[in-house]
Amino acid sequence: MSSEPMMIRAEGLGKCYRVYERPEDRLKQSVVARWRGLRGQPPPQYYREFWALREVSLELRRGETLGVIGRNGSGKSTLLQMLCGTLAPTTGRVETGGRIAALLELGAGFNPEFTGRENVYLNGSVLGLTQAEVDARFERIAAFADIGAFIDQPVKTYSSGMYVRLAFAVAVNVDADVLVVDEALAVGDMYFQAKCMAHIQRLIDDGVSLLFVSHDVGAVKSVCQRALYLDRGQPVALGETAGVVEAYYSARVQAERAARPAPEAASPELPAQDLFDPADLEAQAEFARRADFQRIRNGQAEFLDVRLTDLDGQPLECVEFGQTVVLRMLFRANQAIALAGMAYHVRDRTGYDIIYSDTEIESRPITDLRAGQVVQTDWRFTVRLREGDYSIAAMLSIPENLEIAQVDVCDFVPIALAFKVVRGETLPLHAACHWQNEVAHRTLEGEA
Template identity: 60%
Template sequence: MFSENAIEVHDLSKCYQIYDTPRDRLKQFLLPALRRSVGLTEEKYFREFWALRNVNFSIKKGETVGIVGKNGSGKSTLLQIICGTLAATTGRVETNGRIAALLELGAGFNPEFTGRENIYLNGSVLGLSRQEIENRFDEIQSFADIGQFIDQPVKTYSSGMVVRLAFAVAINVDPQILVVDEALSVGDELFQRKCFSRIEAIRAAGATILFVSHSGGTVVELCDRAILLDGGERIAMGMPKKIIGRYQKLLYVPENRRNEIREEIRREDAVGAVEMEKSREAPVVDIDENQIEPAELPESYDPALKPVSTISYGSYGALIEDPAIYSHGGELVNNLNRGKSYFYRYKVRFSQSASNVRFGMMIKTTNGIELGGGVSAASNRESLAFVEAGSTFNVEFEFSCQLNSGVYFLNAGVVGELNGSETYLHRLVDVAMFRVLSETNNLATGVVDFSCMPNIEFENN
């Protein structure tokens, strides 16, 4: 294995035998050998389910990689094989470094043991010596913050206390590779932030992190790359923003176009792999911010300021058209001034009738982080109860541009009820973009302008 790689996965597949009845399982155990002994052809009494098929990828040391995919796509199976808690059917995994896994938190605890005893038990499973565990015990106890329960049997703990203790043990083994399977969604808000902070510190120390998440924003914010699994196959790997866009497109595609979209994503991935070798983080749009002095630009429209990362979801009888930004004077604009308000407008044409219809928008950074947006109704009770086929709606959102200088992207979406549940009838990601012009005397920092006003007074002692 090459020294710069922390994880290598080669032609990895996992097959499960599915039995319709316990009797079939007994037949499979007894009859094949019996049939062979009398010269008869073997029969199978099970169905094969391939959770993973020929998955290949490598992760370099120090990378943070997210794995996304709908439920049943093979994400958890992949992590379990990488951690060594599940055997592959074919293929192999090579890892280089100490692994700490946050899979099913608390699954390895003995409920009869105290929290203190389980710290030593789990620490030894994760590869620490007793002396190493003793050296880290105070830090583990402090992070878990379960007080006197540390000396009580785990069977008396609440589920939240078990999670706290399990997380505290796993992240205090100084892992070189940290594997996380949706464990970041547990606990209260304060504990979640505490966990994120520790994971960020582990990442900053140079560890490799591989994790599963259904939160696109988390993947975009934390990851260097992302992997898209579908039906047990790796169909794309690349920049987080692009992979999340493809995942969401696949998630909401009509079933009759699913295979078509899968193949389209595969083709895009093949092209993207070549581009990735040239630049891991190529810009989403080729804009030279220094070619003109933004401070000298008035509020205006630049026809060259168009996104190249637009993704259109499959349509369920609705189609979004002509999304654009307008000033209060009615002019089309995409060079905006901080502190002013604008209108984001688009049309929606309905080729099919729809019920409980709502419209929405979202503003994002170039890295895909969602900054904020709005919807036309807070719930189904306030939505449009029924829309007839052939209808057209003009949608308008007024927004205040409280953003600092930079380039931003816009989404547009329309949701409605389909087969008893709310879903996107059409959605456009990165369909429009705008630039916020810089100001010479702007004191605001970061992305959002919170109107922070400094007041400095000299205290004469």
């Protein structure tokens, strides 16, 4: 257990709202309930309860990063508001330590009639800074926000992007112990988002705790050590980010599948033993064992094996930077399929997607499959990844609308295989990956 001091502890948090069907029911609840209470009678109930959040417990220590994921309406923003003290919980309790700077919904904490400058001082005082302390930070805040002369205009005249620029600049320059960031960053331009994420990483390196909510699961995976998955106000999973994200993806796939008409019944599993020698069958059995973690299948088609080999077909677990390898995927169609798609993700040890490709991107669709047909697909590529540990996720699907990434998932294996990349004879790589370049030099001679 970490010895770092506790920044946030929540136990059994819940938030319940009363929902009235008619305006007069609210009045009845106020008057009649009080009148019956005075007479010693049980009060009536003219409302129904809606629990926006229920039984959420978590801990965040100094220097830790926790992401909160879930679909719209799952209770993410409600949770953050209670943790920041801007919303009182119905049940449970929250304990906090140190200064918390929050970037919640757009414009939260700003007075629209005040100028940007006045709001900087207002927010600073709310966070416990003296005027002299805000004075010392103001130029840094204004430079980070980069809104020019608008700093002296009322914030009601700001665009959404200007709002979030100023709000973020204040939040990250008040020497907070905990930074809480909701979806507000999504309205900024790409340059500002990159600037924000780089600054957040520096704060984390300096020991600031982060509570981060985003629909960008990739950002959560890259920034957060742990994650909490909420669904309809209740916690589903809390733990290491990669595992929680896979639980979230699995739940979404299952929900989408349940909402669709049931597919035609798949043919009984068809034997493929006569196609393979004993070594291949043993490799397929080993694949089935390691692929079982959070695997999703609908029975229409399924992977038999996924392996990484050298150019001679020998299995690989360790790859040198610059080595050309083959990713071999073997699958069987259990029923006739007119068009199938296949994809792979190369992920780092945190589960962050580094490389992706699929058969549509490569213009190699798989068509006219017969029931029982077995297909082997080889992806040949040169590994140009930073040294470290990686895994490959494999997906087999039936495309429906690729413009919006809508597919019917036949088989999804979050961890189809794992491998290690070593540097070999090359110099260190200072990013996640490298792509091939053509470099040309020429000398431009100026006048003497």
